[in-house]
Amino acid sequence: MHTLRVDLESRSYPIHIGSGLLSDATLYRPHLAGAQVMIITNETVAPLYLKALRSALTGHVVHEVILPDGEQYKTLDVWQRIFDALLAARFSRDCTVIALGGGVVGDMAGFAAACYQRGVAFIQVPTTLLAQVDSSVGGKTGVNHSLGKNMIGAFYQPRAVIADTATLATLPQRELSAGLAEVLKYGFIRDAEFLHWLEMQMPALLAREPAALAHAIRRSCEVKAEIVAADEHEAGQRALLNFGHTFGHAIETGSGYGNWLHGEAVGVGMCMAANLSARLGWLTATDVARTRQIIAAAELPLEPPSDLSAERFLELMAVDKKVLNGQLRLVLLRQLGTAVVTGEVAPEMLRATLS
Amino acid sequence: MHTLRVDLESRSYPIHIGSGLLSDATLYRPHLAGAQVMIITNETVAPLYLKALRSALTGHVVHEVILPDGEQYKTLDVWQRIFDALLAARFSRDCTVIALGGGVVGDMAGFAAACYQRGVAFIQVPTTLLAQVDSSVGGKTGVNHSLGKNMIGAFYQPRAVIADTATLATLPQRELSAGLAEVLKYGFIRDAEFLHWLEMQMPALLAREPAALAHAIRRSCEVKAEIVAADEHEAGQRALLNFGHTFGHAIETGSGYGNWLHGEAVGVGMCMAANLSARLGWLTATDVARTRQIIAAAELPLEPPSDLSAERFLELMAVDKKVLNGQLRLVLLRQLGTAVVTGEVAPEMLRATLS
Numbered sequence: 001m002h003t004l005r006v007d008l009e010s011r012s013y014p015i016h017i018g019s020g021l022l023s024d025a026t027l028y029r030p031h032l033a034g035a036q037v038m039i040i041t042n043e044t045v046a047p048l049y050l051k052a053l054r055s056a057l058t059g060h061v062v063h064e065v066i067l068p069d070g071e072q073y074k075t076l077d078v079w080q081r082i083f084d085a086l087l088a089a090r091f092s093r094d095c096t097v098i099a100l101g102g103g104v105v106g107d108m109a110g111f112a113a114a115c116y117q118r119g120v121a122f123i124q125v126p127t128t129l130l131a132q133v134d135s136s137v138g139g140k141t142g143v144n145h146s147l148g149k150n151m152i153g154a155f156y157q158p159r160a161v162i163a164d165t166a167t168l169a170t171l172p173q174r175e176l177s178a179g180l181a182e183v184l185k186y187g188f189i190r191d192a193e194f195l196h197w198l199e200m201q202m203p204a205l206l207a208r209e210p211a212a213l214a215h216a217i218r219r220s221c222e223v224k225a226e227i228v229a230a231d232e233h234e235a236g237q238r239a240l241l242n243f244g245h246t247f248g249h250a251i252e253t254g255s256g257y258g259n260w261l262h263g264e265a266v267g268v269g270m271c272m273a274a275n276l277s278a279r280l281g282w283l284t285a286t287d288v289a290r291t292r293q294i295i296a297a298a299e300l301p302l303e304p305p306s307d308l309s310a311e312r313f314l315e316l317m318a319v320d321k322k323v324l325n326g327q328l329r330l331v332l333l334r335q336l337g338t339a340v341v342t343g344e345v346a347p348e349m350l351r352a353t354l355s
Numbered sequence: 356m357h358t359l360r361v362d363l364e365s366r367s368y369p370i371h372i373g374s375g376l377l378s379d380a381t382l383y384r385p386h387l388a389g390a391q392v393m394i395i396t397n398e399t400v401a402p403l404y405l406k407a408l409r410s411a412l413t414g415h416v417v418h419e420v421i422l423p424d425g426e427q428y429k430t431l432d433v434w435q436r437i438f439d440a441l442l443a444a445r446f447s448r449d450c451t452v453i454a455l456g457g458g459v460v461g462d463m464a465g466f467a468a469a470c471y472q473r474g475v476a477f478i479q480v481p482t483t484l485l486a487q488v489d490s491s492v493g494g495k496t497g498v499n500h501s502l503g504k505n506m507i508g509a510f511y512q513p514r515a516v517i518a519d520t521a522t523l524a525t526l527p528q529r530e531l532s533a534g535l536a537e538v539l540k541y542g543f544i545r546d547a548e549f550l551h552w553l554e555m556q557m558p559a560l561l562a563r564e565p566a567a568l569a570h571a572i573r574r575s576c577e578v579k580a581e582i583v584a585a586d587e588h589e590a591g592q593r594a595l596l597n598f599g600h601t602f603g604h605a606i607e608t609g610s611g612y613g614n615w616l617h618g619e620a621v622g623v624g625m626c627m628a629a630n631l632s633a634r635l636g637w638l639t640a641t642d643v644a645r646t647r648q649i650i651a652a653a654e655l656p657l658e659p660p661s662d663l664s665a666e667r668f669l670e671l672m673a674v675d676k677k678v679l680n681g682q683l684r685l686v687l688l689r690q691l692g693t694a695v696v697t698g699e700v701a702p703e704m705l706r707a708t709l710s
Contacts (some may be wrong), residue, residue: 147442
C-alpha cells in the first residue's frame with residue numbers, strides 16, 4: 001500500500017493506493033464519524049464489491065443506496081434518493097457516507113454528504129481508473145443540469161480515499177481507456193517526463209499490468225494532490241486540471257449525457273486544445289501529432305461527434321464554469337508538460353479549431 | 356443606518372440595519388461579484404419591493420425568480436427552478452444571487468448560491484422580522500424534506516445582509532409575532548436584561564414603533580453575530596440558537612409545512628423547553644409562567660396542535676440535527692437568560708412535557 005496526503009489544513013486527508021484495500025477494516029475505522037454508515041453505489045458495482053466493503057464495516061449500522069449506472073443519471077432527481085434513504089433510516093449528523101464506484105457515484109454521494117444536515121463525514125472508495133486518478137481526489141462534487149455539466153455542486157473534501165487497484169480487473173476496456181485520458185492529462189499539463197513514461201508504457205497499461213497501473217495512479221494522485229492543496233476552490237492554478245474539459249463538457253452535454261464517457265470526451269477535448277495551442281504558435285505540428293498519437297494509443301477517439309456544429313459548441317462552451325465576465329477562458333499548452341489558462345484566444349482561431 | 360459585523364475571517368460580512376436601505380445602490384456595489392445579478396423573491400414580496408431593489412442595480416444584468424410564498428414550497432423541487440433560471444440566463448461563476456424576502460426565500464436562495472457552479476456571491480435582503488433578526492444572518496441555508504425540516508442544505512455565508520426596517524410596515528401581524536418569537540429567543544438564551552426590556556416594550560413592538568423595532572433587531576443581530584462568529588458550523592454553542600426549535604421543527608413537520616409559521620412553532624417550542632427545564636429543577640414555576648406570559652404577549656400560541664401525540668413528537672424529534680449517537684440533545688434553560696445543551700433528559704420527563 002502506498003499512502004499520499006492531500007494537504008488542506010483541518011481538511012487534510014490520506015489517499016491509500018494498493019491491491020485488496022477495499023475490505024481492510026483498519027483503513028475505514030479512523031474516518032467513520034459514528035455507528036451509521038450509508039454506502040452509495042450503483043447496480044454494476046454492487047454485485048462485484050458491495051459485499052467486500054460491508055465485510056469491512058461489521059459492527060456498524062450499514063445501509064445502502066444502489067443508483068442506476070451512467071452519467072445520464074447524475075441528476076438532482078436521482079440525487080434526492082440518497083436523502084430519502086438517509087432520512088428513512090433516521091441517520092443523524094454523525095453518520096458517514098461512503099461512495100463505492102466511479103466518478104458519477106463519487107460526485108453524487110459527495111454532494112449528498114455535503115448537503116445532508118449541512119454536511120456529514122464522507123469516504124471515497126473509487127473502483128474505476130478515472131475515479132482513482134481524478135474524481136475521487138480534491139473535493140469536487142455535484143450533478144449535471146440539462147443545460148450544463150457539473151453545474152450544481154459543492155467543494156467537499158472526503159475524510160479518506162481508499163483506492164483498491166484490484167477493482168480495476170473488472171473494469172470494461174472502454175472505461176480503462178477513459179481513465180487513461182485523465183492520466184495523460186497530468187502529463188500534458190505538468191510533467192513531460194511522466195508523459196514520456198506513459199507513451200512507453202501504454203501497452204502495459206492497456207494490458208493492466210499491476211506495476212504500471214500502480215505507478216500511473218500514484219503519479220496522477222501526486223500531481224492532483226499538489227494542485228488541489230495549492231488552490232482548493234479553483235481561484236487559480238486548479239483550473240489547469242480542466243485541460244480538455246471545456247471542449248469535453250460541451251461534447252458530453254451536446255451529445256446527451258451517457259453517450260460519451262467523460263474520459264472519452266476529455267480525450268477529444270485535449271486534441272482540440274492542442275490544435276488551438278498550435279494555432280497560437282505554442283505547440284509545433286509535431287507536438288500536436290504526438291498528442292494525437294498518444295491519445296489514439298490509449299484507444300480513445302480523436303474527433304468530436306460530426307453533428308456538433310461550431311455554433312453549437314460555442315453555445316455550450318458559453319456556460320462553462322471558467323467563463324468570467326462573459327469571457328471564455330481556456331486551458332491550453334505552452335508546451336507539452338506545461339499548461340496555462342488564457343482568455344485571449346481570438347474568436348476566429350477558436351472557430352477554426354471547432355470546425 | 357447601523358452596521359454590525361459578523362466576524363468570520365475571510366468570510367466576514369456587514370449587517371446593515373436601517374430604514375430605506377433597500378434601494379441604496381452604494382450598499383450593494385461593494386458586494387456584487389460581476390455584472391450578472393439574479394434576484395430570488397416570492398409572489399408576495401415581488402409586487403412590493405422588487406422594483407425598488409432593481410432601481411439600486413441599474414447598469415447590471417438583472418434577472419429574477421419569483422417563487423410561490425410559503426414554507427410548503429421550501430423543497431428541492433422548487434429550489435431547482437433557481438438553477439433553471441441561472442442556466443437559461445447563462446449566468447457565470449461571477450454572478451451574484453440576491454435573496455429578497457423572508458426566511459424561506461433566504462434559505463432557498465442561499466442554498467442555490469452555495470451550489471451554483473459550486474458557489475457564487477450571495478446577498479441577503481430580508482424583508483420580514485424573522486429573517487432580519489435570525490435567518491438572514493449566520494449562513495444556514497437549505498430546504499425541507501417531507502421527513503424533516505432543513506435536512507438538506509449548506510453553511511454558506513452571504514457577502515452582506517441589508518435589512519431595511521421600512522419593509523416591516525407591510526408585514527402581516529401574524530408574521531410580526533412569528534418574528535418576535537426569535538427576538539425573545541435571544542433574551543431567553545443569552546440576555547436577561549434584553550428579555551426584561553422586551554417584556555416592557557412588547558406593546559410598542561406590536562405597534563411597530565420604529566425605535567423599538569430598530570433596537571430589537573440590532574440587539575438580536577448582535578447576539579446572533581457573536582454566537583456565529585464563535586462557532587460557525589455548530590460544533591458547540593451555536594446549538595443554543597436552536598432553543599425551542601427541536602420541539603418547533605416537530606410541530607412544523609408533523610402539521611404539514613406551511614400550516615404553522617416557523618416562529619409560531621418556535622414560540623410553542625420555547626414554552627415546552629421551559630416546562631422541561633422546570634422539571635429538571637432549573638426554572639421555577641414563576642419563571643415558566645413568566646415565559647408563557649411574554650410569549651402570549653407577543654400574540655403567539657402556547658400549545659402544540661392537539662392531534663400531535665407524544666409518540667409522534669418523539670418520532671419526529673428523533674431525526675433532529677442535534678441527535679448524536681442516537682442521543683437526543685435539547686437546548687434548555689438553566690435560568691431565564693442562560694441556555695445549555697443537554698443530552699441528559701430522562702425519557703419520562705420528556706414524555707411528561709410532551710403530553
